[in-house]
Amino acid sequence: EAGVAQSPRYKIIEKRQSVAFWCNPISGHATLYWYQQILGQGPKLLIQFQNNGVVDDSQLPKDRFSAERLKGVDSTLKIQPAKLEDSAVYLCASSAGTGSGELFFGEGSRLTVL
Amino acid sequence: SQQGEEDPQALSIQEGENATMNCSYKTSINNLQWYRQNSGRGLVHLILIRSNEREKHSGRLRVTLDTSKKSSSLLITASRAADTASYFCANTGGFKTIFGAGTRLFVKA
Numbered sequence: 109e110a111g112v113a114q115s116p117r118y119k120i121i122e123k124r125q126s127v128a129f130w131c132n133p134i135s136g137h138a139t140l141y142w143y144q145q146i147l148g149q150g151p152k153l154l155i156q157f158q159n160n161g162v163v164d165d166s167q168l169p170k171d172r173f174s175a176e177r178l179k180g181v182d183s184t185l186k187i188q189p190a191k192l193e194d195s196a197v198y199l200c201a202s203s204a205g206t207g208s209g210e211l212f213f214g215e216g217s218r219l220t221v222l
Numbered sequence: 223s224q225q226g227e228e229d230p231q232a233l234s235i236q237e238g239e240n241a242t243m244n245c246s247y248k249t250s251i252n253n254l255q256w257y258r259q260n261s262g263r264g265l266v267h268l269i270l271i272r273s274n275e276r277e278k279h280s281g282r283l284r285v286t287l288d289t290s291k292k293s294s295s296l297l298i299t300a301s302r303a304a305d306t307a308s309y310f311c312a313n314t315g316g317f318k319t320i321f322g323a324g325t326r327l328f329v330k331a
Contacts, residue, residue, distance in 0.1 A: 213264035
């Protein structure tokens, strides 16, 4: 079974530029999550989708971050414009159920904002 | 913040020793999970304990849960150098999974 795929693995941009991250969850998984992990900290939930609907985006900085999950499969997370404090690893995860079971993570996309 | 806390923040032990990590959380839970993260990698699920369970074992892992104290512990017995990683607890209440700050474990060969 293929795992959660993320790209790109690494991205370096200047502040005020834009960036997009892509995630392909495990086939059949209804729930998809985007987490932000700053160096030395635990993952912080940015947004959670159930199929193609948003379940929770309370911690998503909506003035600069956006995410979509078209057709309930792949998802894209965009940052525009980026700030220095956005430097982090962006982790995508998926789960089969409604959000109370095991999460399967991708390898993450490491963003450096200069 | 909804994130719980873990202690210690960092732990260094010799190979063969046991490692114990503790986690406290703030909200009511359906279950509590533990994950492992190797440097530069994604998180990997280790074990899940439901809110009505008090203890669970999986191989060298033992997890306890005390819902009255809103706390959990992870014990790794007979540690190996390959256990060097960060360990995170994650509490799931309703439909959200909230991670703690993690414990960085270093096992010296």
